[in-house]
Amino acid sequence: MGRITPDEQVPAPARPGFVTLEQFVEQLRPELRLLHDGGSGQELLRWVEPSELEDPTPYLPEGEFLLTCGLPFLGDGGSEAGVDAYVRRLVDAGVPALGFGIQPYFDAVPEVLVSACRRRNLTLFEVPSTLPFAAIGLEFSQLLESENARAFRQLADTNRQLMRAVLSPRPEHELLGALVQKVPVWALLVGTDGRIRARGNTPEIDPALLAPLVERLFSGSGPRVEMDGFDQPGSALVYGHPLRSTKDANLGALILGCDAPLTAAQNSVVQAAIGLLELLVRQRTSGSLAPSQLATAVLLHPDSLTNGDTRHLNVLKDLLAQSLSSTRSAPMRVVQGIRVDPADGLPGDGPIRELLQWRRLFDTKLVEITDYGFTAITRLRVDSSLLADVERMGWRLVVGEGTELSGLAAAYQRVSSLRARVQSSGRSVRAEDVTWSVAGLLGREAGTALAERLLHPVLSLKPHRRDPLLAVLNGWLHENGSWDGAAKRLQLHRNSVRRQIGVLAELLGMDLGSAQVRAELLIALQYLDEVNPAPATD
Template sequence: MRENTDTASRPLTVADALALPVLAAGQPQVVTGVAHLDRPVRWVHMTELTDPASFLKGGELVLTTGMPLPEEPAGVRRYVDELADVGAAALVIELVRRYHRPPQALVDACRARGLPLVTLAADVNFLEVTQVVHALLLGNQADAMRRTQRIHEAFTALTLRGAGPEDVVRAAAEMSGRTVVLENLVHQALICEPSGSTVEEALTGWEQRSRAVPSGDRTEVCGPEGWLVAPVEYQGERWGRATMLPAPARTGPSDFGPEDVTVLERTAMALTIARLIHATPWERTAHRNALRDLAEQRHRSPEDAHARFAALGMPTEGDGFLAVLVDTRAEDDGAEPESRLSQELRTAGITALVGALAPGRFGILLALRASQPWRPAVERLSRTALAVDPGAVVSVGSEVAELSDAARSFREAGRVAEAALPGRPLPDGRSFHELSDIGLRPLLYALREDVRVQEYAERQLGRLVDHDTRHGTDLLTTLRHYLDAAGNKTTAARRGNLSRETVYQRLRTIERLLDCDLESGEQRTELHVALAALDVLRMR
């Protein structure tokens, strides 16, 4: 939406005016104030008065033939001082009638006040200059009004469709072409939509930088970096502020225009409405999004991830990180389990982020410290989850040293969760699942929906199951006892309350049906795996 290359999208400057053909024909030369040619031109004023400042309001491009200039240097200085004091954009003097070179007193006075002084070596029709520039200015004003109207319409549409804070901040960044950040009252960057920069560039050292920017009651440019900030509040209660960052190559008040102010003011208003209609706190949404992006490796770079988590108040340097997943049967948005888990971690003094990764699944990223072992912390977390939902499953990945490796810890925790056998007891004193719990049966349970596992179990044991079904026999149980006894027929007979002769007979029948040799250790292993797969496939 922002037109960065068209002068219609920004104020007309002195440099723009001098480049117009009507003025370029006069062979303009900038004598002083080259650094101030980016001053906006609000109007053009032709004058032959000795005191033109009384007719000016600021921002005018003053055109003169030089005829009214005083002779004495003091009068020239007074003339220039009055123009500078009122805020004239520049003084353009024609060197055709009275002067053929600018008076030194005029040059010195303009240089002292930082007023751009431009000379014209050729005759220029000042009236034509006025007509051209004023037409351009009026056209720009009309364009600006249309763009402002589009801004209002866009934010109104966002509000009417119930847009959340992420949608609002994203729209603001797209409209302005700037990086826009929403922060809370403790200077944590909750949402960052970068434009023309990376998350790392925008958020590195965020809290310290943000605290250097005073919070006012209106939209204004302030702070050492020249941020444009707007409070987000409702009926006197402030929730945070929306911040628009200057373009990376430039800083300062002149970097922002009226449209930027309009965008940020409407952003703050839309964020207020979003806060009122969406019950989920901003912090919770920010934590959810950050964890999802981390677990799914959606960050553009490790540096972006570090900057984003640091801006949320999460340590990114330390003794390591650990991913924990909590799967519950929560049918709503999971607000209660999420709040309870977060509160438990805060009470225990454990630094972590908690967020819903999917319906019924919560992700927790723990920042580990050498002085605080993670097992007691996860056990405490697990017991809290079980108190909320007795059927909850808590799974843990492995410790990782770098934040960028946390995605691996989340993947491992996910595999542990998939392999958690229902009803399988855990070791005494532990209520959560970890990687060491994944044995043969948990592994097959995790793979139970894989067609290859199903085909394998059916190929190995299907004929035996069919025989039992048709003839009412229980050869599968005999095979189970035999395999569990590691091929010891006596033990198998005792476990099945059968005579050894009956076991021998049944085993021969099994060998015939399955076309196998039960004396082969390899084939017994294959059948044992198939039997374990069949067991997990029959679980409900």
């Protein structure tokens, strides 16, 4: 069938701010009497305008419902020729209807006006004196406001559905699925190689039928729509929309088929879908190239981070900076996110939506989705405000210290070593606040659990037996198992120390001669202040 330009596309995108004549008349009082139906019920009204000018058309934009009490028809203006000229001017100006008000000039609509409206096919209403023009204007403004609200609600609902599709694991397929739900069409997404990438409600169509349309789409340039039609159900009208890069390169095409022209609202949905599809293909084919270049360089030359020359390292630093929206010299940090409860995730969240969420929050393109949550490299300091936002979403973070390119791997290892602490405690942690010792890495919650498990037999004793035994154990361990050193430290006889250590070994069921056992007990003793002693036993 051929090509049409954007100005020739029919219908145009829907615009808020209009209601039809039929919708408006339905809202008015029953006294409004139709004298002639000119078939304009589905025409859009811009406004309701009272005027008593002999020629109001210079002041009337197209789509005005004109109201008059008949002043222009007094005197010579009421002749057949005068009334006919008046009606003709209204029709030429695109006035869809005329309302004639009874009183104060006429007791009935002049027959000459009724005849002229029939001759010129202008819709004519009789407006009784009980219905002021001001009331008609007020009714129209209220209807217009409600129609605008309804149109915007529908548009918002549609846009939300399309956006959810874009953020799904299979965005092109889901987007076409959402499109065919809102618009009575079938849809095909075609790649630059001519192959079909996604379908929506598509009937069996011979690909050879589409070949000329696809060829025209990929051989043209600029905004355009290619049209065709086939003698098959749902394919009387076939529209081809190119998906273009920012520099007008053809990245693919959306092909739609239907049996009847689309309405303005439906065409608006199509245009929104085209914009989102273009965004997807642009992101895939011509988005930021830095992350892919960086990944390629590191994958092919893994030793370059430590052994590369200055020039090569500077190239990597530049690519890293572009991926982090920062400068080459800006420090970066590794952040790991752990979901406190997997059930807290939003239903239907897919990896792409999750990935885009973390990229947005941490202003980085370097994000990895993992089995525990995610890891990101960011230039942000992750202040308390950002941390609070993430925690409200049901996540906890391990925030690494600032580092340079060469220190990223080590920073990742340090952050990973803190992940178990966050998982057990349910609290976020900053690497810079951690004491880098066994006790520091273990954390309060895990250390308390260790103390309760290892020392439970002693903690279950009554205080007068428990406390002296714990004091002897603590002193003996701090003296590295030296009997004389512990006796001096505790101001006890060395035989008393030996005897009480023997009691402890029997109670705990442990070999206190083992260095590993003594180390575990020494760590556990550091957390006794956090332990609630078990009920005392004899």
